[in-house]
Amino acid sequence: MPEPKVLLLVDGSSYLYRAFHAMPDLRAVPGDPTSPATGAIRGMINMMQKLRKDVRADYAAxxxxxxxxxxRDDLYPDYKATRSPMPPDxxxxxxxxxxxxxLMGWKVLSVPGVEADDVIGTLSCVATEQGVHTxxxxxxxxxxxxxxxxxVVIDTMNDRRRDAAGVEAEFGVPPRLMVDYQTLVGDTVDNVPGVDKVGPKxxxxLLTEYGSLDNLVANADKVKGAVGENLRKALDWIPQGRALVTIRKDCDLKDHIPGIPDLADIVIGGQQVEELKAFYDxxxxxxxxxQLETHDVPPELLEEHRSKKRVGAGPGPGGLFEEPDLSGLSQATNLQYDTIFTWEEFEPWLARIEAAELVALDTETDSLDEMLATIVGLSFSTxxxxxxxxxxTHDYQGAPDQLPRDEVLARLKPWLENGEKKKLGQHVKYDRHVFANHGIEVQGYLHDTMLQSYVLEVHKPHGLASLAERHLGRAGIDYETIAGKGAHQIRFNQVPIEKAAEYSCEDSDQTLDVHLALWPKLERDSKLRFIYDLEMRSSEALYRVERNGVLIDAASLAQQSHELGNRMMALEQEAHDLAGQPFNLGSPKQIGEILFGKLGLPVKRKTASGAPSTDEEVLVELAEDYPLPAKLLEHRSLSKLKGTYTDKLAQMAHPRTGRVHTHYAQAVAVTGRLSSNDPNLQNIPVRTVEGRRVREAFIAPPGHFIASADYSQIELRIMAHISEDEALQRAFRENIDVHRATAAEVFGVALEEVSSEQRRYAKVINFGLIYGMSAFGLARNLGIESAAAKSYIQRYFERYPGVKTYMDETRLSAKARGYxxxxxxxxxxxxEINSPNGPRRGGAERQAINAPMQGTAADLIxxxxxKVQDVLDQQQRKTKMIMQVHDELVFEVPGDEVEWVRTEIPRLMAGVAELRVPLLAEIGVGPNWEKAH
Incomplete structure (x- = not known):
């Protein structure tokens, strides 16, 4: 499925004020206060350049x-009456x-009688209807x-992303309630009154309790105290207040974008270079x-260099918008970067590499797919x-003669495969695969700068350019500078050698420099050093897992796809029958017309454009009472399963191995967990029969079996260890069903008298509290009253006081340390742990409680x-580790090693650490992944 197109909308009015206040008092004639001011112009250019670099977009305004x-002035004459006039400068x-x-390529819009927010609201609505993301x-x-x-809304100055989760975390309500929230709170900036004495909390x-402003107004007589009194006083004002704060989505923009709703008139354009040059001059x-004249330093690199020089957030010398000094860029002269074309040039460098204490190396390849990539060139820094x-293997027209690849690799192979020769890289797992594609198993990788950064500063970017900028004050050559971008980007073998050499040498050189900056920090801290060593050893094990891959039963997947297709067709007909007419099950608009227009189902929520929402949460709610939404949900889930897995998995098999080789991203999740992609093995749905059947297609070859080993209730065991709660520890030590034990404690019954319903409630409570679930969330999850949920939580903490103490102390510790x-x-x-914003701070506090458990679980797996890979190697077993999914390890096992695996793998997993409660690993064996559970 093609990636959706993107519309990028800039709130220019917000930008220009920020640019004006962030800049020093720049003048066309420096130092002359009578000369025209230029600071806001310069700041605006910088901000727009950076935004264009950071956000890929097809359309922009x-x-x-x-x-x-x-x-709004007609609705309320005092609208924005308290605002200061725009500064003359x-x-x-x-x-x-x-x-x-x-001139920079953006469509500029300024619509008389309409505020910028309303234009943005209208365009975002139009884009959504066109299937374009905004x-x-x-x-x-x-x-x-x-x-x-x-x-989604991004705030680049404060590094804030307001998607649905971000809005709820920041304001405490989902986006659908933001108009209701703003109506109650009011807007002091725009002089729009809210309800007196009603602040954000x-x-x-009120909105949490009553669900919406309309419901709150309908029940205004039930709201007690001063809040209720003020609410009732404001009832006549509320409709006008809501009209003032509601962003319009139906503005007439045809005079400004003639082709609308087609967005072709705002396709993002290129820079008008000559006109820009005259403007800048x-x-x-x-x-x-x-910059425009020489093209030596592209805008992207200039922007990186500028942010490199940033000292603080304020303007002035060294600040964000200082006129850049280009002397520190990679065009500096203190570098010795050699390009090797002959054996006479190669020999001295080989001797230097072999004699060096530590060598940084980097591969340049023809593909990002590590299983398919072949080497175009190599760089080394000593x-x-x-x-x-x-x-x-640069093969563009006119490329100079180069040394033969196979011979060069043969000469380097003894050094590459010598574990005593210490090596360094950036994301070495990728380079290991690339060398393996040429029959070389590299040994001696001692360091990986990506993983050093991941351990030291998990919350920051770990790409080499970011690391060099952050730790060295060095800006590097952007890949797009030498290879182009988008559809016009060329492969590395087509890049001119002189550009490729500078780019690749710089990568190796910067990798070595970054290592020298980061390694001392790791050496000083024994705990971080332990985690770094674990990440390096995990990288080696993951390389093996990725290399092994897993065998896929293409015939089974084809049969599943056929059956899913038939079921989807049947569901479509059933949906048409229930609707009384045919309609497109993939069209939110048509679904809305059927559900709410024709059938008259109750509207649960509305979209930003004002249309009734048909998202999954709404359909789940409606499906409890109506058959058609249930059919739509089933159709959606089967469509996703078919499109993501049964149709695609067999096509992802590697042409050489016939297996699927997922990629494990090691430096992504802040908790230390791995993420899997191409294909994503972690998102296969296992709660439905159809989802579990997908795992049946992960098979063992003849004479082999699949074994699946995972930790039992790992996060609850970690909670028992960290909290030191005696009751919780006793349940695990005595091998009592922990959910049954919790139910007995919370409901005050004997262990043997716990009902299945009470155990289900206890399970939700156990896991809910680990993830910081509130009484409101627990009530909603269990379908009970909030008062009952509060009572359950209170009893839980009374029975498990160590857990409550852990949560309280963890919050305080996190606030003091920031981690x-x-x-x-x-x-x-x-x-966000010390954020002045309550919801954001609350979210960080919940993370503080849960992260140590998720992170410890990641460390344990x-x-x-x-450990398991070490033992497999030491004993020269033929069993292969082929997948890691959440808390589970999956193996391909020859028949004669099944009993060894059944006994030894759980023992090894349970023995990797000694906690205050026993670790328990369980294993299953079968002909496929599903049967092994």
Whole structure:
């Protein structure tokens, strides 16, 4: 399925104020206060350049408020009456800002009588109807009401992303309730009154209790105290207040975008270079003129260099928007980068590599798929500033003769496969695969800068460019600079050797430099050093797992796809019969018309565009009482299963091995967990019969079996260890069903008298509290009253006081340190733990409680993976580890090793650590993955 197109909308009015206040007092003639101000123009250029670099978009517009009144002024004459007038120095720059943004390739919109927010709301609604995703760049919280599954708001200045989860975390209500929330709270900036004395906390409480503003108004007489009195006083105002804060989504934009609803008129364009050059020259932006004239330093690299120089958030020398000094870029002269074309040049470098204490190396390849990639060139760095590039298979027209790849690799193979020769890389697992594609098993990888960063600063980016900028103050050559971008991007073998050499040498050189900056920090901290060693050893084990791959039964998948297709066709007919007419089951608009228009089902929620929502949560709610939504849900789940797995898995088999080789991303999840992609093995649904059948297609070859080993109730065991709660520990030590034990404690009954329903409740409570579930969430999950849920939680903490103490102390510790730790010392940072925003702080506090358990579980499965692989190697077993999914290890086992696996794998997994409660690993064996459970 093609990736959806993206519309990028910039809140230009928000941007220009930020640019104006962030900049020093720049003038066209520096130092002359009578000269025209240019700071906001310069700041706007920087911000727009960075945004274009960071967000891929097919369509784009920068939207500004137009001068004059809007419909809101007619509704309420005091609208924005308390706002200060625009500073004259900013007003004087508006026309120039519009001009330069247009010259940079953006559609500029300023619609009389309509605010920028309303234009943005209308365009986001149009885009959604066209199947286009929308990214809105703004710091304005009001735009949060537009967020839905297809619309996200980003605040680049504060590094904030407001998707549905982000809005709820920040404000305490989902996007669908943001208009209701704003109506209650009011808007002091725009001089829109809310309900007197109702602030954010009270608004969240009221909306949580009553579900919506309409329901709150309908029950206003039931709201007690001063809040109820003030609410009743505001009843006449509330409709007007809501109209003022609601962003319109139906503005007439045809005079400004003639082709609308077709978005072709706002396709993102290229820079008008000559016109820009004249503009920059007119306003004295010499650095930008030079950039356009020489093309030596692209805008992306310039922006990276500028952020590298940032000292603080404020303006002035060294600040974010300082005119850049290009002297520190990779064009600096203190570097010795050699390009090797002959054996006479190769020999001295080989001797240097063999004699070096530590060598950084990097592969340049023709593919991002590590199982298919072949080497185009190699680079090595033996000391800071010194590197070489060996081009091997550049084959563009006019490419110079190069050394033969096979002979070069043969000469390097003894050094590469010598474990005593210490090596360093950035994401070495990928390079190991690439060398293995050429028959070389590299040994001696001692360090990986990506993993060093992952352990030291898990909450930051781990790409080499980010690391070099952050730790060295060095900006590097962007790949798109040498290879182009998008559909026009060329493969590395087509990149001119002189550019490829500088790029690759810089990679190796920077990798070595980053290592020298990060390694001392790891060496000083024994706990972080332990985690880093674990990550390095896990990288080795994961390389083996990825290399092994898993055999797929294509015939079984084809049969499943056929059956799913038939069932989907039947569901479609059943849905048509229930609707009384045919309709497109994939069209939210048509579904809405049938459910709410024709059948008159109750509207549970509305989308940002005002249409009744047909998302999964709504359909689940409706399916409890109506048959058609249930059919739609089943059709959706089968469609996803078919499109993601049964249709695609067999096609993903590697042409050489006939197996599927997933990729495990090691440095992504902040908890230390792995993520799997191409294919994603972690998202196969296992709660449905159809989902479990997919696992039947993961098979063993003849004479072999699949074995699946996983930890039992691992996070609850970790909670028992960390909290030191005696009652919880006793349940595990005495091998009592922990959910039954919890039910006995919470419901005050004997263990043998616990009913299945009470055990189910206890299971939800056990896992819910681990994930920071509130009484409201527990009540909703169990379908009970909030008071009952509060009572259950209170009794739980009375019976398990150690858990309550752990939660309280963890919150305090996290606030003091800014991070929490796993049992083994992995640091899990919590940037929002001291946020002044209550919901964001609350979310971080819940993370603080859960992260040590998730992180410790991740550490344990990695320890198991490493230990098991070591034993398999030491005993020269033929059993292969082929998958790691959550807390589970999956093996391909020859028949004569099945009994050994049944006995030894659980023993090894249970023995990797000694906690205050016993670890328990369980194993199953079968002809396929599903039967092994």
């Amino acid at each position: 920068c939207v500004f408020d137009a001068p004059g009144k809007t419909f 900013l007003r004087s720059q508006i026309d120039a800002i519009h001009e330069v943004v247009r 990214v809105i760049s703004s710091g304005d919280k009001d735009l949060s009401q537009l967020v839905n599954d297809h619309v 009270t608004a969240v409480k 007119r306003y004295g932006f010499k650095g930008l003129v030079k 000391e800071p500033g010194i590197a070489c590039y060996i081009p091997l 929490v730790e796993t049992v083994f010392g992995r640091r899990l940072y919590l940037p 990695k320890l198991s993976m490493v």
